[in-house]
Amino acid sequence: MAVYLDNAATTKPCEAAVEAVINNITLDYGNPSSLHKLGLKAEEVIRESRKAVAAALVCEPDCVYFTSGATESNNTALFGIAANYGKRRKKLVISAVEHSSVAAPAKHLEEMGYEVVRIYPNSSGEISADEFIAAVDENTFMVSCMLVNNETGAIHPVKRIFSAVKRSFPECVTHCDAVQGFMKIPFKAADLCADLITVSGHKIHAVKGAGALFVKKGTRVAPLIYGGGQEKGFRPGTESVPLIAAFGAAVNSMRPGIKTAYSNAEELNGYLRKNLEKLPFVTINSRAENNSPYILNFSAEGVRSETMLHYLESNEIYVSSGSACSKGAKSPVIAAMKLKDSLADSALRASFSRMTTYGDIDMLVKYLQSGYESLAKVKR
């Protein structure tokens, strides 16, 4: 059977999610805006999902807005806040290792005349809270920092940063891209001190195409698109009821086990680390502490990421290349960590889910070893 260790990219939809989609597209296919009872049924489906996501974030359902996914949530957060809060104040502070769905809108804002300050991590991928806080001033309208880095799994001190920012500059809007932390790292919306939180469905065994943005009451976010007033005008367009239903169903089925799953992931992670340490050619890039147990980034020095990835793939083991691509297009995250070239070129990412087993990890280690033996350019 296939060994799927690319869960940070996407996860296999769980049974509850699949069932929710099928039910919705075969039975409750009404438009939530319709006044008849099919419409009402669809509206209820959305309400239930909203409740589910809100319960997971520990917030009011009214604070949850459904979008097409994390990219849209992040874009809405940045542009929607810039439109309403960035008229007088022009500075945006973000970490330098944000996902491109934050980094690219920030770059676009920069081109529009905003000042964007990027906080770089140290070589172990750590973002300094003090440095972040020091960059914020009275001219800053927004700060954005991800909770868990998607490539290394590093957990950033979001709570420390945001609470300090809010203490000194209550007007400054705080946004956290929590896609890789949601339903994995236990957290509550209020604890993060975030005005906006991005989450995504397909990273937690729901279906691609549905995400959400938590918006703290009183925060004014301008919509990206205009239309029929759905989601209180925040995100118009007929709701993707089947995908939202799947999102809610996945959250409901996952939520009771977050803590158990976390400790399982810790054990799996530890097991993989221990086994990788036995391989002399492997360097682990993810740090040992303050790191999500669901993600482990490492380098098999001497074999390019893409080559090893395809080798593993030919044995039905699916991982991700830690660094984006060859030909100098290094991932900004890996680049920011200032790894030496041979490590950056060979970085791989294994990411777990609740479906991951020890057997999966044994397979990965076994084929890393055999892959290295047949592919390494310089044999030792």
Add this chain to the structure above:
Amino acid sequence: MKEIFLLKEGEIALKGLNKRNFEEAFIKNLRHRLKPLGKFEYTRAQSTVYVVPEEDVDVDEAFSRCCKVFGAAAVCRAVVCEKSMESIAETAVEYLGDELSCKKTFKVEAKRSDKHFPLKSPEICAELGGILLEKFTNLSVDVKNPEITVTVEIRDTNAYVHAVRVSGAGGIPVGTSGKAMLLLSGGIDSPVAAYMMAKRGICVEAIHFAAPPYTSERARLKVERLCEKLTPYCGDIKFFCVPFTKIQEALRDNCPEELFTIIMRRLMMEIAQRVAAKEDCMALITGESVGQVASQTLGAMVCTDAACRIPVFRPVIGMDKTEIIEISRKIDTFETSIEPYEDCCTVFTPKHPKTRPILEEVVKAQESFDFEPLIAEAVENTELKVIKL
């Protein structure tokens, strides 16, 4: 209004006794490209090929396909009408009205191949010109530099009013110059090379070297897509995919690093020649351009050519990258070419490749390992896929 296409032969018209062969190849190619769109009738006369749709077809698509078939210098759309001045004038107004009403100057050209038509060519021009002047007050006549030319043709059975002519693909029909094997990596240059050789009538077959897991399935699919993009020009393409992994690994393990690329190129040429021989291809085609990369220096090419027993055509040899890109955009291969997948040429690229390799050294390094069984195996296991339009 029934539209037809007129394809004016370019170089074919200059051919001597074998002109017929070229014309037949041209029509055969046209037939093949247009067949999926419906039924067409093909006739030729006076260095023009007439393509007449026989039923309801997508005329715009058919026309754009005609513009990509090598052999035509210019391609026109025209409307068929009765052989009477009233009918001709009516058709011209209806067919070209929009065009004429936004232009300032025009002229009328007439060709009368049916000498029984009562008016002579200059008379037709005068007559029709007069009618159009009356009808379109914005127009005045300019015979030297008109913004639009209205062409009328009187033939045995019908009269034709032409629309604006556009340049054809040029060249001579694919298939009239024999077959050649293109080394297709997936970059920008090789599809352009294929296009240029096809323009000279060569039937192109393509060979690609895949080295999984160093190169991915996506890289191979990308190359197949490039072939697809070439089919409007080249026709169906036989695509050969060579399993190259073992050879590359043997190369890595047995040859000096700075000569990797050069020996790899020689081995590719060797395999390509063997496949070419099976396919009756008389030459190889590559997308090399002098000095572009280390394996494309003059010295490197001397070393690769020494491994070749048949001619190697390099149509982009003297072109700058920007010129090559311009053509690749024109033939719509650029966007596909720049998709970022590892290809066989970038695996094991030496840090410091030799830009001035010495042939004897290269041959000696290559002979230090017996590649023959691996080459034979690779040729044996080469997969063929026909990429159709």
